[in-house]
Amino acid sequence: MERSIFAAIFGGFLGILTLGGLAFVHAGPDFDSNPHPTTPPGSNSELGSPCGLPNELNTEATTACTPAPAPQPKPEGDWRILDPVTYENISVFPVVASYGQDTSAFLTLEEGLATGEVVVRERGSEEMVRGRDGRPVYIPQPTGASVNQLVLLNQSKRPLLLLAGELVSGGKQDRVIGKDRVVPVGAPPLPLDVFCVEHGRWTGSSQFAAALTIVHPSVRERAAVDQKQTEVWDAVRSGSTAKARAGLAAPAPRISEDRLQAAIAGNAHTEAYEKIYQSSAVGVSIDDFVAEVQRRFASATSGLKGERVVGVVVAYGGEIAWSDIFASGDLFDHYWHKLLRSYAVEALARPTVRTVASREGASEFLRRLNGRETMETEPGVYRWSEITEGHLAEIELEALTPKPMKLHRLLLHRTS
DSSP: OHHHHHHHHHHHHHHHHHHHHHHHHHHGGGOOSSOOOOOOTTOTTTTSOOTTSOOSSOOSOOSOOOOOOOOOOOOSSSOEEOOOEEETTEEEEEEEESOOOOOTTOEEHHHHHHHTSEEEEESSSEEEEEOTTSOEEEEEOSSOOOTTEEEEEEOSSSOEEEOTTEEEEESSSOEEEOSOEEEOTTOOOEEEEEEEOEESOOOSOSBEEEEEEEOOHHHHHIIIIIOOHHHHHHHHHHSOOOOOOTTOOOOOBSSOHHHHHHHHHTTSSSEETTHHHHOGGGSSOHHHHHHHHHHHHHHHHTTOSSOEEEEEEEEETTEEEEEEEESSHHHHHHHHHHHHHHHHHHHHHSBOOOOOOOHHHHHGGGSOOOSEEEEEEETTTEEEEEEEETTEEEEEEEEOSSSOEEEEEEEEEOOO
16 A cells, blocks of 8 residues: 555656746747847848858848937926927927916016016115005115115015016116015015116106016026126126027128117116017017017917926027926917017027028027026025036926916026
C-alpha cells in the first residue's frame, strides 16, 4: 500500500518536471528581456542594429540616418496656440483652452473705479482711512503728494485684481500701476506703487478715474520688470525701446519718435501718455489699425468649439516679443481691447517689417522658464513670481483665495 502511494507521488513529480521543461523550451522565441519599439519592415534598425551600423542581414552600413524630431516645448498650462492673425508688421497668435477658471469672484480696476467701489487718491497730501461703515475718511496731512505712490481702498465685496501697466488718470499726474497684485476684501487703505506717465503737471484734485488704457509693451516692460521711473518716462517719449537688428535696413516706423513727442506734448503745458490716442499729431489712426486687427482676430477665432481664447502671443516684424495669458476667457475678454490698443501702439512705433513669425517660435512663449526666480507673497491673498532666463522674463500672479488659480501670466522678450 505504502509502495503504491510512493510510486504515484514520484510519477506525478516526474510529469511536472517534463511539462515545465517543455514550457521553458517553447517560451524562448516570444520572450524579450529588453523590449524595443517595433520598426517598419525593411528598415535598417529592424533587428535592433544602431542607425548607420551593419547588422546580420545587411552587411553594408547605412551612410546617413534621419534624426528624431526635436520635442516641442511643453505648454505650462492646458493651452493650444493657433495660426497667427497678421496685419502690417504685427502677428497675433490666439492662445485657446478647453477649460477655464471661474474668475467671476474678482473685481477689475476699471469696474471698481466706474462703480465707486474702488477709490484711488494721492498719497501724502491727505491720509485715507476706512471708517466704521467701510467708507473712506480723509485726514489732511502737512506733507505733499508722492510721485511714485498712491493710496487705494477696495470697498467692494470682491478681491480686486490689478495689472502692471493699467493707467489711472487725474490727481496731480496720470500714473500706471507698477506691479500685478490682488487687494483683498476689507483691507485697510493700501499704499500703491505707481509710475508717472505725465510730465509737467502737478496740479489738480486728489481723485483718480479709470483711463481704459494699458500702456504699450515698451513702457509696460519698464514698469513691470525694470521698475525705474526714469526708464518708464524715457520709454513713453521714445515710443519703442526695441533695438533694430544689426545689419538690417528696416523701413521707418509709422509713428516716429518726433511725432510721438509732439503728440504727448500737444498744446498744453503737460506731456501726457494718454494723448497718444487722442491726438492726430502721431500721423496715423491707431483706432483704424486696432479695428483691422480686431476684425481679423474675430474671424480667426469665431469657429472655436469647446474652447475659448484665454490669451495671445504677439510678434513684431517676425520677432516674438510678448504674451498675456489669463485664467479664463471672461478675464481675457475684459482686458482684450485695452491690450490690443497697447500692442498696436508698439507695432506702429517699431519698424514696418512685414515678416511673419512662426507658430513654433510662438509656442516657446507657452513654456515655463528655467532660471532665477523671485517671489513675493501676501499670505492667504496672492503670490507674485518673476523668472528670468536670458533675455526672457516671466511674471505670474496667482490668487490664493477663494481658491488657488493663476490669474495672469506675462512673458516677454526684454528690449534692454
